[in-house]
Amino acid sequence: MTQAVHDAPAGAARRINLGAVAPFLALILICALGAAANARFLSFDNLTNVLARSTFIATIAVGQTLVITGGGLDLSVGAMAAFVAGLEILFLNSGLIENATLLIVSAMALSLAVGALCGLFNGLTTTVGKIEPFIVTLGTMGIFRSLLTWLAQGGSITIRDSEVRAAYRQVYFGDLFGVPYPVLVIVGVAIVGAFILTRTAFGRRVRAVGSNEDVARYSGIGVARVRTLTYVLQGLCVAIAVVIYVPRLSSASAATGLGWELMAITAVVVGGTRLKGGVGRVWGTIAGALILEVIGNIMLLSNVVSEYLIGAVQGAIIIIAMLAQRLARNR
Amino acid sequence: MKRILVSLAVIGLLAGAAEAQQAKTIAVSVPTADHGWTGGVVYHAMQEAKALEQRYPGLKVIVKTSPDAAAQANALEDLTTQGIDALVVLPHDPNVLTDPIRKVKQKGTFVTVVDRIADDHSIYDLYVGGDNPGLGARAAEYMKKAMPNGGDIVVIRGLPIPIDKMRVDAFNDGLKGTKINVIDSQFGNWSRDDAFKVMQDFLTKHPKIDAAWVQDDDMAVGVFEAIAQAKRTDIKFVVAGAGSKDMVKRVMDGDPMMPVDVLYSPTMVAVAMDVTALGLEDKIPVRGDYILKASLIDKANAKDFYFKDSPF
Numbered sequence: 001m002t003q004a005v006h007d008a009p010a011g012a013a014r015r016i017n018l019g020a021v022a023p024f025l026a027l028i029l030i031c032a033l034g035a036a037a038n039a040r041f042l043s044f045d046n047l048t049n050v051l052a053r054s055t056f057i058a059t060i061a062v063g064q065t066l067v068i069t070g071g072g073l074d075l076s077v078g079a080m081a082a083f084v085a086g087l088e089i090l091f092l093n094s095g096l097i098e099n100a101t102l103l104i105v106s107a108m109a110l111s112l113a114v115g116a117l118c119g120l121f122n123g124l125t126t127t128v129g130k131i132e133p134f135i136v137t138l139g140t141m142g143i144f145r146s147l148l149t150w151l152a153q154g155g156s157i158t159i160r161d162s163e164v165r166a167a168y169r170q171v172y173f174g175d176l177f178g179v180p181y182p183v184l185v186i187v188g189v190a191i192v193g194a195f196i197l198t199r200t201a202f203g204r205r206v207r208a209v210g211s212n213e214d215v216a217r218y219s220g221i222g223v224a225r226v227r228t229l230t231y232v233l234q235g236l237c238v239a240i241a242v243v244i245y246v247p248r249l250s251s252a253s254a255a256t257g258l259g260w261e262l263m264a265i266t267a268v269v270v271g272g273t274r275l276k277g278g279v280g281r282v283w284g285t286i287a288g289a290l291i292l293e294v295i296g297n298i299m300l301l302s303n304v305v306s307e308y309l310i311g312a313v314q315g316a317i318i319i320i321a322m323l324a325q326r327l328a329r330n331r
Numbered sequence: 332m333k334r335i336l337v338s339l340a341v342i343g344l345l346a347g348a349a350e351a352q353q354a355k356t357i358a359v360s361v362p363t364a365d366h367g368w369t370g371g372v373v374y375h376a377m378q379e380a381k382a383l384e385q386r387y388p389g390l391k392v393i394v395k396t397s398p399d400a401a402a403q404a405n406a407l408e409d410l411t412t413q414g415i416d417a418l419v420v421l422p423h424d425p426n427v428l429t430d431p432i433r434k435v436k437q438k439g440t441f442v443t444v445v446d447r448i449a450d451d452h453s454i455y456d457l458y459v460g461g462d463n464p465g466l467g468a469r470a471a472e473y474m475k476k477a478m479p480n481g482g483d484i485v486v487i488r489g490l491p492i493p494i495d496k497m498r499v500d501a502f503n504d505g506l507k508g509t510k511i512n513v514i515d516s517q518f519g520n521w522s523r524d525d526a527f528k529v530m531q532d533f534l535t536k537h538p539k540i541d542a543a544w545v546q547d548d549d550m551a552v553g554v555f556e557a558i559a560q561a562k563r564t565d566i567k568f569v570v571a572g573a574g575s576k577d578m579v580k581r582v583m584d585g586d587p588m589m590p591v592d593v594l595y596s597p598t599m600v601a602v603a604m605d606v607t608a609l610g611l612e613d614k615i616p617v618r619g620d621y622i623l624k625a626s627l628i629d630k631a632n633a634k635d636f637y638f639k640d641s642p643f
Contacts, residue, residue, distance in 0.1 A: 038536065045561075046535045053528060154364025154373045155642020156549075158577075173560055248527070249556050253549070255366045255522045300517060300532035307517050308491065 023271050023287035026321040030294055037302035048180050050297045051290070052172065055182035056081070056241040058289035060260060061267040062193040062282055063230075063237030067133075068268055069197065069280030070230040071210040072126065075137040077238050078260030079144035080118050084111050084242045085252035086148040089157045092164055100167045111239045118144065119235020123228030141261070149254045156253035165250050172247040182244050186286060189240060194282035196233070206230055211278025267292055270321060291321060354389040355611055358410040359604060360403060360420045361445075363396045364642070366521055367549040368573055371597030371643030372421060379601035387612045392604070400427040407431045417441040417607050421600055425449040441611060445603045447494070457610070458620045459603035461595040463494050464501035465625030469593045470544050470570045471505025473627060477568065477590070481510020482541030485533045487519040487526055487554065489546045498546060498572075514540070519550045527553030534561045542568050548575035548592065555588065573597075574628060574636050575643050583633035592628040594636060597643060599623055 034041040060077050067074050088111045097103040122140055126133045151157065159165045174181050197203040205226045208216040217223050246252065269275055270291055271284030295317050299310045359380065364370035373396055380392035395410060397403035400423040408431070410418065418435050422428035425447040433454045436442045444455040452458070474484065486502070489495040503513065515533055519526035526545065533540065534557060543566060545551045551571035558566055571578055572593040581589040602623065610617035628636050 040535050043535065046532075049531050049535065053531075149364050149370075152364075152370070153642045154370030156367060156370075249523050249552055251523070251552065253367060253523065254364055254370070255549075256524070258522070296528070297532055300529060301536050307488075310518075 020272065020281055020284060022324070023281075023284045023291070023321075026270075026324060027287045027291050027294070029324075030291060030298070030317065030321070034294060034298040034301070037298055037304065041298065041301055046297070046301075048175075048183065050293050051186070052180045052182040054289050054293035055186050055244050056257075057260060057263045057267055057292065058186045058286050059189050059237050059241040059244070060234075061264040061271075061285045061289050062189050063234035064264045064268050065193065065271070065273050065280045065282050065285045066197060066206060066230045067234050068265070068273055068275060069210045069277055070206040070227050071213060071277035072133045072227055072230060073137065073265075074122060074231065074234050075134065075261045076118075076122060076140040076144055077234065077264055078257035079141040079148070080115065080235065080238045081242050081245065081257035081260060082148040082252055082254070083144040083151075084114050084118070084239055085246050085256055086151045086157050087111070087114055088242060088246055089159055089250075089252055090151065092168070093157075093160050095161070100161075100164050103164060104168050104171075108243045111242050112236060113239075115235040115237075115239025115242070116232050117235070118238070119232040120228065122235070123231030126231065127224035127227050145254065148252065148256070152253060154254070156251045158251040159246075168247040169250070170247070172244055185240065185244055189237065190282055190286045193237075197280050197282055202226070202229070207278055207280065209277075210280075263292055264289075266318065270318060292318075354391055355387075355416045356391045356393065356414065357383070357417045357419060357604065357607060357611065358413075358415040359392060359394045359600070360406055360410065360418065361394070361396055361600060362403070362421065362423050363398045365398070367575055367643045368521075368547070368597055371575070371638075371641055372600050374641050374643065375598050375601045376604065379604045383604060383608050387608060390608065390612060397423070400424040404428060404431040407435055411435050411438060411440065415440055417443065417611050419443040419445060419600070419603050419607050421445040422447050429454055441607065443603050443607045445600050456618045457603070457606060459599055459606065459623070460621070461599055461623050462625040463497040463595075466546075466572050466593050466595050467498040467500065467502030468505045469625050469627050470572065471502045473570055473591050473593075474506065474511055474542065474544065475509055478511055478541060481512070483512050483514045483537070483539060484542045484544060485530075485537065485540055486513055486516040487529055487543065487545045487550055488516060489519065489521045489550075491518060495546065502544060519545070519547075519553070521547050521549060523549055523553040525553070526550035527557050530554045530557035531561070534558070534563060539565050542566060542570070545569055545571045547571060548573040548578040551578055551589070558588075572625075573643075576638055576641055579628060579633050579637045582628055582630060583637060585630050590629070592633075592636075594624070594626040594628055596623070596636070597641075598638070 040046055088107050091107045091110050097106055122137055125136045171181055205221050208221055209223050209226050213223055267288035268285050271288035272281040295314050299305055305313050359376050361372050361376055362369045364373045376394045380394050383392050384390055395406050397406045403423050418440050426449045429449045429451050436454055442455045443457040446460050488499055514537055517529045519529050545554050548571045551569060554569055568588055568590050570591060572595055574592055574594045574596045578592050582592050606617050609615050
């Protein structure tokens with residue numbers, strides 16, 4: 001039955017559409033649940049809070065979508081975020097530039113450069129070194145986190161200058177016509193990510209490499225180059241998340257970004273990207289990241305679930321959301 | 332024959348003298364600096380190691396950090412094979428590490444356990460820890476005093492482990508019979524980011540909150556940021572715990588939002604090392620259980636608990 005639909009072009013188009021829409025349907029359903037649990041869920045403040053909070057995972061997960069679509073995996077993103085955040089704050093504390101705005105802009109640029117370099121390192125070690133990405137990024141995960149702990153001497157690194165702190169704080173807490181900057185960042189990153197994956201030659205190559213490496217190689221695609229680039233883009237996404245993360249609490253510690261890698265990978269998979277590679281859905285990933293954050297928010301706002309059982313309910317909702325998607329797609 | 336016996340005796344005496352002269356070694360095994368408090372533990376252990384080596388010439392103090400319980404079990408084995416006279420250990424998970432610690436003790440090593448213990452108290456010679464129920468009780472006492480007419484408070488707990496439960500139970504006991512209501516309680520996992528989220532949601536959920544009890548100073552950082560963002564003025568103060576330098580500084584500076592802090596200091600590892608060395612080098616009988624008080628830090632005494640150079 002599924003096979004028959006697969007062969008018909010019109011049916012195939014419908015199938016993709018359903019697959020792409022399913023995570024959003026799940027999100028809407030969960031939001032309806034939230035509204036039922038607590039009327040304040042739909043308040044403007046709460047929605048912007050939750051959207052702003054999900055920026056880190058959503059942004060990182062867009063990068064992860066590219067990496068996974070290309071047949072890779074990056075477990076180092078959480079630790080990388082901590083490391084880049086630490087370096088950025090140390091730069092902000094160095095006082096190399098007098099002007100606060102200029103200092104902050106340079107710090108952001110530095111973060112992006114460091115993130116891209118970290119990604120390049122992951123990518124080259126995986127492709128040139130021909131080592132499983134799982135192992136490489138597990139290794140760099142330990143390296144990045146230890147480096148941050150070392151930089152912080154076991155404590156936390158905090159922005160010292162209160163003027164810089166106040167100016168930079170606006171990047172997380174400020175807004176444009178009522179829309180918080182972090183939300184604009186999610187939308188921007190998603191648009192660019194989706195464009196890269198679906199409208200560019202590079203995106204087509206990423207999908208080709210992810211669905212069948214050998215076929216891609218015989219078609220003359222530089223598999224190593226394409227894969228490495230996905231890791232560089234992942235590094236950039238991590239750096240963008242950091243640029244938004246640092247102003248929130250103005251500090252980084254060994255606990256920064258803990259578990260982000262699993263949340264990002266979950267968001268990618270919930271969003272409909274195939275873990276084996278070849279099929280990627282950037283907007284689905286965004287929906288996945290929002291689902292994760294919204295579930296946490298609803299759990300806290302409702303009085304129904306015991307504080308001890310929150311994890312179980314979150315896990316169950318994710319599995320149910322995936323099952324619902326599978327059913328919708330097979331229909 | 333007689334001569335042989337005499338020379339054997341002489342050799343024995345010499346060996347005995349050499350042993351008395353021989354350098355003693357204390358091994359210190361602590362978790363890696365995975366959050367603020369353990370960062371403080373590592374810092375104070377390093378500082379105390381230096382201080383002890385200066386005080387007792389010939390004494391060697393090895394500080395070893397481990398990222399998790401399994402790694403710490405291995406570290407204990409490695410340290411024992413190196414030959415140590417005393418072990419000061421702050422276990423990741425006391426239940427997992429009970430047997431590895433017992434093995435060290437069975438070799439005749441003097442064992443000091445810091446902060447966390449399981450049910451079996453026969454595995455140590457000396458125990459140094461903070462007062463977990465006291466941490467909750469002090470916070471409750473202060474709440475009672477600060478809000479004589481009662482009020483609505485929220486609680487942010489740590490991780491679901493025994494230490495957390497002891498603190499929360501004592502806190503709730505302390506509030507019994509008052510008009511102070513705990514209107515919400517959630518886990519913040521001793522993380523700044525998680526505490527920020529939880530507090531944001533508390534602020535959304537409850538239109539009026541009078542005060543907050545946050546179990547740890549690290550989490551208080553996130554809580555203050557969430558309150559500032561919501562621009563809420565109904566919350567009069569926050570009580571936290573541990574005694575990190577940033578929060579002690581707030582108390583010292585008279586921040587109205589942070590009038591007091593409750594001590595549960597990572598310096599306890601230094602106390603443990605010091606008392607262990609006292610027993611080892613000065614031959615003073617030190618075996619026993621030492622519980623450090625969960626002192627209330629207020630503006631008057633804050634300077635006694637302020638460690639400027641510590642990372643925590």
